[in-house]
Amino acid sequence: xxxxxxxxxxxxxxxxxxxxxxxxxxxxxxxxxxxxxxxxxxxxxxxxxxxxxxxxxxxxxxxxxxxxxxxxxxxxxxxxxxxxxxxxxxxxxxxxxxxxxxxxxxxxxxxxxxxxxxxxxxxxxxxxxxxxxxxxxxxxxxxxxxxxxxxxxxxxxxxxxxxxxxxxxxxxxxxxxxxxxxxxxxxxxxxxxxxxxxxxxxxxxxxxxxxxxxxxxxxxxxxxxxxxxxxxxxxxxxxxxxxxxxxxxxxxxx
Numbered sequence: 102x103x104x105x106x107x108x109x110x111x112x113x114x115x116x117x118x119x120x121x122x123x124x125x126x127x128x129x130x131x132x133x134x135x136x137x138x139x140x141x142x143x144x145x146x147x148x149x150x151x152x153x154x155x156x157x158x159x160x161x162x163x164x165x166x167x168x169x170x171x172x173x174x175x176x177x178x179x180x181x182x183x184x185x186x187x188x189x190x191x192x193x194x195x196x197x198x199x200x201x202x203x204x205x206x207x208x209x210x211x212x213x214x215x216x217x218x219x220x221x222x223x224x225x226x227x228x229x230x231x232x233x234x235x236x237x238x239x240x241x242x243x244x245x246x247x248x249x250x251x252x253x254x255x256x257x258x259x260x261x262x263x264x265x266x267x268x269x270x271x272x273x274x275x276x277x278x279x280x281x282x283x284x285x286x287x288x289x290x291x292x293x294x295x296x297x298x299x300x301x302x303x304x305x306x307x308x309x310x311x312x313x314x315x316x317x318x319x320x321x322x323x324x325x326x327x328x329x330x331x332x333x334x335x336x337x338x339x340x341x342x343x344x345x346x347x348x349x350x351x352x353x354x355x
Contacts, residue, residue: 129305130320130355137351140343142280142334146184150192152177157194159214169214175204181233188213191241193233203229207260209238220260227251234278234288244276244290252276253290268307268316282335289335306340319355
């Protein structure tokens, strides 16, 4: 998993900030990017997941109480938590990749982690997960670093079967599914491809429509040296992004 510094040159910021309704060569609207002061999404349901003493601990952020301790059989590597309401939600655990193999386990709760169901996704999800977002405990998306057959995966049966999502014919290297928007409960995905003409990374923002199977591209932006986003969410008409060094930006949504 890569770590990076999210950086935009001054000339790029000025260019994007003045683009208005410009489009790139693929017909996607160019989104304006500006610096942001504080990129910290609200924790709507007050839960956090962390590694503690050889377990995965799901905790109440306000009280500090541990609601569930899930034993680990692999190493401490990555956790992704997505709640759909106070009681229902999903947790994805990923081990360190070894010889290209990564263990992936999905945990689903319907009672705020008093109990949970576990599913082994190791052979069902190709690539290395980057993100998790649940519309319900049946309808779940996982973003991945693309390997052979997908940058975004979807299940509609609670994790029993997973299908790769194809938004267009572009070869995306990374897919990130954002937390469901608190404003209007809309789901977004951020996809990365490399522009062969300039050898730069371009990010395309897509939005999940009312049709459960449909996505629409709503625009793109071209930052410099953007690797794996660390924090990303949509609120009040902006996409907010922060990197591991604390650099923060907001992207205007059309």
